[in-house]
Amino acid sequence: MLEVRDLSVRFGEFAALRGVSLTVEEGELVVVLGANGAGKSTLFRTINGLIKPASGEIDFCGEKIGGRPANAVVKAGIAQSAEGRHLFPELSVLKNLTLGAYLRRRDRAGIKKSLEEAYELFPILYEKRNDPAGSLSGGQQQMVAVGRALMAKPKLLILDEPSLGLAPLVSRQVLDAVVEINKTGIMVLLAEQNAKAALKIAHRGYVVENGEVILAGSKDELMDNDDVRRAYMGT
Amino acid sequence: MELFLQQLVNAIALGSVYSLAALGLTLVFGVLRIPNLAHGALYMIGAYVTYFALTSYGIPYIVAIGISAAVLALIGVIVERLVFHPLRNAPHTHHLIAAVGVLFFLQSGAQVLWGSEFREMPSPFTGIVNVFGLNIGQQRLVVIFASILVMVALYLFLKKTVPGQTIEAIEQDRTGASLVGIDANRVSMMTFAISAALAAIAASLVAPINLVFPTMGEALNLKVFAIIILGGLGSIPGAIVGGFALALAEVFSSTYISNAFSEAIGFLFLLVVLAVRPTGLFSKGA
């Protein structure tokens, strides 16, 4: 399981995260809600080792991973489809996916199996496997980003707004895939613009505002919370 | 016509050497975003290592080049660890200054150790071959074929092997690379090793035609920078096309215009191209 305790992140003078605590238990799908600039991506980037925390701890399955470099965090079992996707635009979809399995590059049979699973989840990627990732549509690129993260065979998959900018239908498709992934036993930590759709598939959630967790609860608690409804669901 | 063809072969040989050296420089730029001004010095040391392997130890030429490539790969890694790695989060000007420092350090080191005299590198390929009525020095053919071989090997390494793919991955998206678990440190060291080895091979191939001396890397330095700027910083095809373009411009301007002009032509050419296309010929997303 993932346990973030009292995490703070600063960009110079600016406190982007202040004392954030959060957990993801085995088998859970946890959603993080928050307006633009609330600090969701900063939280995810810090968990994945792309940003060094100012203070606080991050434990994952018994390992202290706070402050470790990203490649070590991935080795510990956390893969992320990050904001901005960060694909390798000139490499083919197949090569992008294969590089996702970089840390288990000697497990050829396993990689082949994971590739098949990724194609099963996103059939369009099989059709586009030889195209440069940069030439795909936004939705397809998002699928490559999720697929690439899955190729690492992570215990925890972090997804930063995987449906951002996608047409509603494609967005549904991606969120359905997220549920499928979670059903295979992979923990999921998800940030999502569409709070309603995200809460629907989640077990629990957190609400982040100005770098702080202001609310945490089960799916139903958050769905019934008036502040959440007003701020994130427009009702 | 014969003069033209003769000079064309010379230009291709020279272009092969420029391309090899420029490939090393462009790889380092692509991965580390460092304009490694010490590249010319690594090139020079590469020539000396081959020279001494040949003359002091009697090692066969081709094997000597391999040894030189290996020694320079090691020196490349050491330079990366000692100089550039500690500066990885420093402003760009620090890299530039550090690189110039390495350049001067290696050049004066060579001067102290080996003197500043010009040395002739003996190559076993001294004969002349007649190809379709053209008389071509064997060494030039060796330069061309060896360069092509190395370029093909480099291409296959980058495209077909996992370590090669890590280089491309970092060039295209550094964050993406760390998110799949690639250790940028290891890739930086590997890139420096390859870069220095390429410089050593280029220098060792051309040295029997030119000469070996401590400042031999200076002129080359300017040229390879012009080439990778021309080709687009970090671009592999750009380095190859740029290398041959510069060699063609130099050789033909010295043949048909004037010898003195040939050193300047490359830069004239560069200025013209940059005026039209400021990001170079093969730059990404330009």
Ligand SMILES: Nc1ncnc2c1ncn2[C@@H]1O[C@H](COP(=O)(O)OP(=O)(O)OP(=O)(O)O)[C@@H](O)[C@H]1O
């Ligand atoms: N590298 C950085 N340097 C300085 N400030 C930053 C940096 N990255 C993020 N910030 C700031 O930190 C705050 C949180 O940003 P973050 O990207 O984490 O928000 P977010 O919740 O992911 O928003 P969005 O929904 O728009 O993706 C913002 O005010 C942002 O401007």
Ligand SMILES: [Mg+2]
């Ligand atoms: Mg964000």
